[in-house]
Amino acid sequence: MKKRILILLTTIVMINADAQVKQNLTPETLWKLGRLGSQNITPDGKRILFGVTQYNMNQNKSELNFYTVPVAGGPMQQITNEPGSKSILKIGVGGRVTYMFEGRIWQMNIDGENLTMLSDKAMDDIDNVRLSPDGKKVIFTREVAAAKILGKDKYSDLPKSNAMVFTDLNYRHWDKWNTGKCSHVFVADINGGSITNEKDIMPGEPYDVPQQPSGGLEDMIFSHDGKSILYVCKKKTGKEYAQSTNTDIYQYDIASGKTTNLTEGMMGYDTNPAFSGDGSKLAWLSMKEDGYEADKNDIILRDNKTGEKINLTEKWDESVNSFLFSNDSSKLFFLAVHNGTEQLFQIDLHGTLGSPTAIKQVTSGQWDITSIVAQAANTLIVNRTDMNHAAEIYAVNLYDGSMRQMTTINNEIYNRTRLSKIDERHIKTTDGKDMLAWVIYPPNFDPAKKYPTLLFCQGGPQSALSQGYSFRWNFQLMAAQGYIVIAPNRRGMPGHGVEWNRxxxxxxxxxxxKDYLSAIDDICKESYVDKNRLGCVGASYGGYSVYMLAGVHNKRFKTFIAHDGLFDLKSWYGTTEELWFANKDIGGNYWNKDNKTAKRSYDKFNPSNYVDKWDTPIMVVQGGKDFRVPIEQGLQAFQAAQLRGIKSKLLYLPEENHWVLKPQNALVWQREFFDWLKETL
Structure with a gap:
């Protein structure tokens, strides 16, 4: 009996000790999490090489190092340990790793030993480096002069001038002004320790590769045999560029210098080209409509012998995010958001191509599969997140879809952190449709208590709201401060059919x-929601939604936070850069009085028209280098609130764009965010 009591007391002490060790997530802890970077698999399929980025808050910068982990299972091993950015180029037979570091190409063994330098001089002006299949050539991007925009370039006797002269649109994009330079693809030879015979494959062309701002290494690849280069480019300038999404895939023959447009006549985004392992097929992602950046993304398959193309997902009612050929080229694995989560699917290329019956869902669960790394026998290596966990590497069993975690980058922190409960909730909208919403509860949630509740408004407006993990708009962090969060998949989000998205x-x-109001009204039916303490937060289109709701919420909310939101659509149309977005989503310009869609947007759906109805405290966040939602939007909203006598706060981030990228700025953002909620909610 005494022994049983002793065991019981010991167990209670252990439980209490564990409870004392575990803490709610804080902004400071969030920024201690390692962030999974690029990954590659050894040719024998036995090990994964991957990068992990850690942030140094004192130095306000990041550091990336390489790790390996066995595919069959086993501990992670760190193989580099020095500050600076690195990127994997290739893993050769025998495990020899080629990578970029400090502008040079290096090689080392997979265990980090036997380090040698392949390039004898630093190339600090290059980016997006990729090796040819035989390792004898390299492609990279470099900025070249394309036009004289700067005063000092136009007038040699005025070398200190920083004036800019424009005669067309696209004078700035995302967070950079057009200074007359553009990014070109170069090809060069690797001879011993030198990179020689550099050649611009786009000479004299005023176009960018990769696509700005979100394109990357995926926009340029070698062909299977290494004899040609494929690259993605929108060969338009000025007003045409600002109003079009028509990118094409070009093939450059290295020997002849001839360039061929492989997607001639395909009018939307064509991106992410990839060859099958045997080189017989080429696949890419494609949208049909020019000017519609959130159009359905399909997989196009091209037979490289005949040139015949087929749309593999045309009749499937969702949109594809990314894909990978199987090792034997018989299947395509792809990722897509479906019913509120991003999952893995496969297409049997020996089946009835173009039929939805050829598509099979491989995984399911309350998580997102965010990228596909490689296939190793009957296992697919992927990255997985959920609202409580940042990305880790997992192995998917292709027979049954079961998953095994391979990396434990942040387990030490998770073991000390209380996690949130996350529920899927279904809500009837005002037009009688079913809407999925995610509900995130505070750690140690007690349904007998009442909690302040936040409505989260997603941006995009066609961005998915699934089980992703954000390092800024982090639902686990919000819940950890004592808030219930409801995040609805309102109209416009992918994963619920193409029509819902459109x-x-x-x-x-x-x-x-109306969907947002349905969501907050529905969660308010629960006894644990404090109906007198409701907040509304969001960024981009989510910030627009906050500004709109501030004028029509009918006293539901006690506080608002809008980050880089669209406040006045007329002034926004006059200053934003990617006009295809405005033309499609709000109907076009404001001076065409015959355009009924645009007129309704500017008259009925313009937040600035409802400022006279504002009656609730509001915090405004604005990035100084945000050219998508420029500075006047946040300043106008803050000024309107101040002049109306409404309690308000402006957080201005002069060096940030549409995101918050600098670590210390991000911490300021989160501290001010939660300080405002404590003060007003």
Missing amino acids: EISGDWGGQPI
Whole structure:
């Protein structure tokens, strides 16, 4: 009996000790999490090489180092340990790793030993480096002069001038002004320790590769035999560039210098080209409609012998995010958001191509599969997240879809952190449709208590709201401060069929805003929601939604936070850069009085028209280098609130764009965010 009591007491002490060790997530802890980077598999399929980025808050910068982990299972091993950015280029037979570091190409064994330098001089002006299949050539991007925009370039006797002269649009993009330079693809030879015979494959062309701002290494690849280069480019300038999404895939023959457009006549985004392992097929992602950046993304398959193309997903009612050929070229694995999560699917290329029956869902669960790394026998290596966990590497069993975690980058922190409960909730909208919402509860949630509750408004407006993990808009972090969060998949989000995704275009302030009100009203039916302490937060289109709801919420909310939101659509149309987005989503310009869609947007769906109805404290966040939602949007909203006598705060981030990228700025953002909620909610 005494022994049983002793065991019981010991167990209670251990449970209490564990409870004392575990803490709620804080902004400071969030920024201690390692962030999974690029990954590659050894040719024998036995090990994964991957990068992990850690942030140094004192130095306000990041550091990336390489690790390996066995595919069959086993501990992670760190193989580099020095500050600076690194990128994997290739893993050769025998495990010899080629990588970029400090502008040079290096090689080492997979265990980090036997380090040698392949390039004898630093090339600090290059980016997006990729090796040819035989390792004898390299492609990279470099900025070249394309036009004289700067005063000092136009007038040699005025070398200190920083004036800019423009005669066309696209004078700035995302967070950079057009200074007359553009990014070109170069090809060069690797001879011993030198890179020689550099050649610009786009000489004299005023176009960018990769696509700005979100393109990367995926925009340029070698062919299977290494004899040609494929690259993605939108060969338009000025007003044409600002109003079009028509990128094409070009093939450059290295020997002849001839360039061929492989997607001639395909009018939307064509991106992410990839060859099958045997080189017989080429696949890429494609959208049909020019000017619609959130159009359905399909997989196009091209027979390289005949040139015949087929749309593999045309009749499938979702949109593809990324894909990978199987090792034997008989299947395509792809990722897509479906019913509120991003999952893995496969297409049997020996089946009835183009038929939905050829598509099979491989995984399912309350998580997102965010990228596909490689295939190793009957296992697929992927990255997985959920709202409580940042990305880790997992192995998917291709027979049954079961998953095994391979990396434990952040387990030490998770073991000390209380996690949130996350529920899927289904809500009837005002037009009688079913809407999925995620509900995130505070750690140690007690349904007998009442909690302040936040409505989260997603941006995009066609961005998915699934089980992703954000290092800024982090639901686990919000819940850890004592808030319930409801995050609805309102009209416009992918994963619920193409029509649901399309319905937001031209109707920003209509049904999607009603969907948000349906979500907050539905969660308020629960006894644990404090109906007198409701907040509303969001960024980009989510910030627009906050500004709209501030004028129509009918006293539901006690506080608002809008980050880089669109406040006045007329001034926004006059200053934003990617006009294809405005033309598609709000209907176009404001001076065409015959355009009924645009007129409704500017009259009925313009937040600035409802400022006279504002009556609730509001915090405004604005990036100084955000050219998508420029500075006047946040300043106008803050000024309007101040002049109306409404309690308000402006957080201005002069060096940030549409995101918050610098670590210390991100911590300021999160501290001010939660300070405002404590003060007003």
